[in-house]
Amino acid sequence: MSSTQRYLSLDVFRGITIAAMITVNTPGSWSHIYAPLEHSKWHGCTPTDLVFPFFLFVVGVSMFFSFSKYNNTLNKESLVRIGKRTALIFAIGLFLNSFPQWMTDYSRLRILGVLQRIAIAYGVGSLIVLYVQRKYLPYVGSAILLAYWGILHVFGGADPYSLADNAAIPFDKAILGEGHLYKGFGIPFDPEGLLSTIPAIVTVIIGYLTGAIIRETEKLKVPGMLALYGMAGIVAGFLWSFLLPLNKPLWTSSYVLYAAGWALLLLALMIWIIDLKGFTRWTPFFVVFGMNPLVIFALSGLYVKSVIRLIHVTEADGSVVNGYVWLYHHVFEPLCADPKVSSLLFALTHIVLYWMIGWVLYKKKIFIKV
16 A cells, blocks of 8 residues: 555544544433443443544554654654654643643542543554564563553452452552542542553554554455454453453453454454445545544533533522533433433434534644644
């Protein structure tokens, strides 16, 4: 594939992933969600649990093409590019966490999050793939996954893969401080913590190697090759899960292989449908998301935090609810008898809203590279 060619399927894959991330993060009510749109309670892997690793995977795929301008080597130019992009993505994530807490209290500010994990995985992953010869990258990735398994097993408690006893908690507490960790699991545990970001780097590396296959393999052979690697990843991850459970919050090594396997299969299917068979009429909707992915995702987070924390409405009974709750209960809930349908409709309506913003950017040829 020449440097001027572009796989439309990559933009569509990225766009579908962003749309899915926003959908699962923006239900009308967290009490009324269809099972496939929920995360696993702890161990296991639902379709929703695949969304975040899919995005890190496509970050890695894109890295191979973007680093081609630096001959896929680590030099002053590429190092400056990596440093600036890592810092900017991390800063945007930190801003979203602080908004609007920056007005009051930093002592309970969560330091890490989705964008921060993307930043770290991208930054460290970039250094690895540009410094290490490509033929050694599978060995480096394997070593990281095995080392992480060992850390969880050796430094965890009596049940090292449980919420209470996992090694990530004391590690993240020591580095970040308990007050700066996520509390959504009922205890200070960050699902995007520092320790569990280590295996997430391998997700990026797998994506980078996938980019190399796409770039350097005859186009007709790409879907078949990716599908074979994908099935191997799914089988390997599943078999490993009998010893090391599939677990998104811990980003276990088995989960890395399993999720990457599904990403490879889906990308193989999309390349076959879009780039080889030419079925593209359905793709423009997702291309809009794919061209400004991080900007649209960040805007969605800013919107949700704004309507929750800055807008408050007094109900007829005197109770005060935030704008998010009011919108769902007064606009979307009355539309359907089934609250799960109403909750999904709420999320899909917001997808359309963000798409309209993305469409304006796309039509004006504004592509914000973060």
